Amino acid sequence: MSTCPSLSRSQRVAGSFRDPSGYVFYRDGRVFRAIDEPCYEILCNLEASGLLARWTLANRVVSTRFVSERGLRGALEEEHPGYRRFLEHEPISPVSFPYEWSFSMLADAALLTLDLQLELVEAGYSLKDGTPFNVQFRGPSPVFIDLASLERPRRMDLWYALGQFNRTFLFPLLLHRHRGWDLRSYFWGNLDGRDLDAVVRSFGRFGRWLPSLWLDVTLPWLLQRSAERRPKRTVPEHSRPSVNREPVRLNLQRLRHKIEKLRKAYRPAGLWTQYTTLCNYDDHAEEGKKSFVRRLLQATLPHTVLDVGCNTGEYSLLAAEAGCTVTAVDQDPASIDVLYRRAKAVAAPILPLVVDVTSPSPAIGFRLAERPSFYQRAQADCVFALALIHHLVVSGNLSLAAVRDLFDDLTREHLFLEFVPPDDDMFRRLTRFRHDSFEHLTPAACRQVFAERFAIVEEYPVPHSKRILFWMRKR
Amino acid sequence: MNAFLPLGYIDPGSGTILLQVLLAALIGSAAFMGKIVAFVKRLIRPGAQASPPSKSASANEDSPGEQRRAA
Numbered sequence: 011m012s013t014c015p016s017l018s019r020s021q022r023v024a025g026s027f028r029d030p031s032g033y034v035f036y037r038d039g040r041v042f043r044a045i046d047e048p049c050y051e052i053l054c055n056l057e058a059s060g061l062l063a064r065w066t067l068a069n070r071v072v073s074t075r076f077v078s079e080r081g082l083r084g085a086l087e088e089e090h091p092g093y094r095r096f097l098e099h100e101p102i103s104p105v106s107f108p109y110e111w112s113f114s115m116l117a118d119a120a121l122l123t124l125d126l127q128l129e130l131v132e133a134g135y136s137l138k139d140g141t142p143f144n145v146q147f148r149g150p151s152p153v154f155i156d157l158a159s160l161e162r163p164r165r166m167d168l169w170y171a172l173g174q175f176n177r178t179f180l181f182p183l184l185l186h187r188h189r190g191w192d193l194r195s196y197f198w199g200n201l202d203g204r205d206l207d208a209v210v211r212s213f214g215r216f217g218r219w220l221p222s223l224w225l226d227v228t229l230p231w232l233l234q235r236s237a238e239r240r241p242k243r244t245v246p247e248h249s250r251p252s253v254n255r256e257p258v259r260l261n262l263q264r265l266r267h268k269i270e271k272l273r274k275a276y277r278p279a280g281l282w283t284q285y286t287t288l289c290n291y292d293d294h295a296e297e298g299k300k301s302f303v304r305r306l307l308q309a310t311l312p313h314t315v316l317d318v319g320c321n322t323g324e325y326s327l328l329a330a331e332a333g334c335t336v337t338a339v340d341q342d343p344a345s346i347d348v349l350y351r352r353a354k355a356v357a358a359p360i361l362p363l364v365v366d367v368t369s370p371s372p373a374i375g376f377r378l379a380e381r382p383s384f385y386q387r388a389q390a391d392c393v394f395a396l397a398l399i400h401h402l403v404v405s406g407n408l409s410l411a412a413v414r415d416l417f418d419d420l421t422r423e424h425l426f427l428e429f430v431p432p433d434d435d436m437f438r439r440l441t442r443f444r445h446d447s448f449e450h451l452t453p454a455a456c457r458q459v460f461a462e463r464f465a466i467v468e469e470y471p472v473p474h475s476k477r478i479l480f481w482m483r484k485r
Numbered sequence: 486m487n488a489f490l491p492l493g494y495i496d497p498g499s500g501t502i503l504l505q506v507l508l509a510a511l512i513g514s515a516a517f518m519g520k521i522v523a524f525v526k527r528l529i530r531p532g533a534q535a536s537p538p539s540k541s542a543s544a545n546e547d548s549p550g551e552q553r554r555a556a
Contacts, residue, residue, distance in 0.1 A: 167505070167509040167513075168502065168505045168506065168509065169505065170498070170502070171498075172498070172501045172502075172505060173496075173497060173498020173499070173500070173501035173502065174498060176501055177497065177498075202497075205497040206497065206500050225504070229500075229504055230500030230501045230503065230504045231500055232500075233499075233500045233503040233504055233507070234495065234499050234500030234503065235500075237495060237499055237500070237503060238494070238495050241494075252509070254509065254512075254513060254516075256512055256516070257505065257508050257509040257512045257513070258505075260508075260512065261505065261508060
């Protein structure tokens with residue numbers, strides 16, 4: 011799903027099946043969406059009002075056009091019986107999911123969703139869903155992708171997707187901020203977020219009465235409990251048409267303010283965010299390593315780079331400066347949040363993701379096909395594995411052969427690998443309390459193991475250090 | 486039979502819908518009360534307007550709004 015496969019006929023996206031008003035499919039490497047008539051009418055109205063063009067220009071919604079060519083439309087109608095209207099979207103690659111985002115990324119996706127909903131409410135429409143799975147990141151910018159998720163609701167004073175918005179945006183932000191929850195465990199447990207009971211229990215007997223939780227957690231929980239105990243009670247005149255937009259508008263603005271406050275108050279901190287200052291490089295070594303990587307990038311000209319174990323993204327930024335589109339992954343959410351902010355500040359084409367390559371995001375959801383695994387989406391022309399190998403071997407308990415196979419899976423062509431020997435200061439720090447010996451990890455062993463899948467093009471001993479940088483090309 | 490329905494047999498978004506209904510009712514009644522207060526004020530002071538005209542509108546008598554009314 012990361013890249014659109016080159017197909018001669020339509021291939022439906024496995025994760026696009028819940029909304030009855032349409033679905034997404036790939037065709038000849040392009041991304042299309044089949045939509046029903048009500049959805050088409052809403053989109054036509056939004057286009058006529060100029061809202062759609064404004065959102066697209068502001069990069070808030072994925073670039074989209076109505077398919078109008080007679081030949082193509084005819085072919086699509088034949089391949090998708092029951093549908094007469096089709097959209098074409100700009101492809102986004104790689105696709106990412108909220109369990110791979112950092113706190114600020116989820117907060118920005120939430121703000122985008124609220125902003126769109128606020129504008130839709132003013133125009134008399136509403137989002138059918140309030141889920142981060144309808145948002146993708148193009149570099150460090152969130153973009154809304156699900157244009158079929160629009161409706162003209164019967165009651166304008168309610169947003170029916172607010173419960174889902176809270177479960178998938180607000181609750182994970184609150185739990186991460188106040189209880190240290192990891193977004194991976196939050197979403198992997200349930201892709202549609204945790205219910206009110208679970209959230210209230212997580213805040214504890216006293217925590218649940220915090221004033222900041224009252225309106226969004228505690229009061230809805232009490233009301234829901236009361237409704238559960240009285241099965242015959244329903245919302246009075248639940249479907250009565252109402253045009254009063256004020257309650258929804260005020261509530262959305264309040265939520266927006268709350269999430270903005272959460273985002274501003276969040277300070278990513280942790281050992282790994284300090285890594286570059288803790289590292290044993292002197293300026294000479296650092297500069298030598300950077301100029302070598304810069305030279306390799308000029309020599310190989312990769313279109314896409316996957317920076318594995320990117321930390322706060324020094325080398326991702328360097329690759330972005332060289333014109334590459336970068337996916338930067340690290341297992342530390344705080345480091346990824348720092349990199350996200352850095353990339354956003356300079357509008358660098360870097361997508362930072364929280365991924366532990368030794369235990370990456372699995373294929374998950376309905377029939378294990380709804381959300382593909384990280385490996386299915388992550389391949390790049392060039393992989394950076396800088397100051398990483400000792401973590402994989404020591405903390406990940408991987409053999410050199412396993413490390414080689416991992417990078418063989420991830421790269422299409424090049425691998426820039428930094429070899430860290432066991433007598434390196436950082437390696438020693440990592441193995442202080444380990445009894446096992448890593449003396450077999452020599453540059454010669456590395457060359458021999460990697461040579462089975464890669465050709466070593468060039469080696470660069472990092473000055474004032476025992477480390478070696480390898481440029482390898484996949485066989 | 487309903488007495489045996491277990492707790493949790495409810496859509497997870499129900500609490501949020503109920504809260505929104507509550508908020509809509511509160512905001513709706515506040516707006517309604519505001520209208521009653523404005524109506525009573527007009528009864529007490531028949532010359533008083535619901536909202537005073539802004540300075541810029543009164544300063545520029547040829548504003549588009551005025552022109553439309555005149556037309």
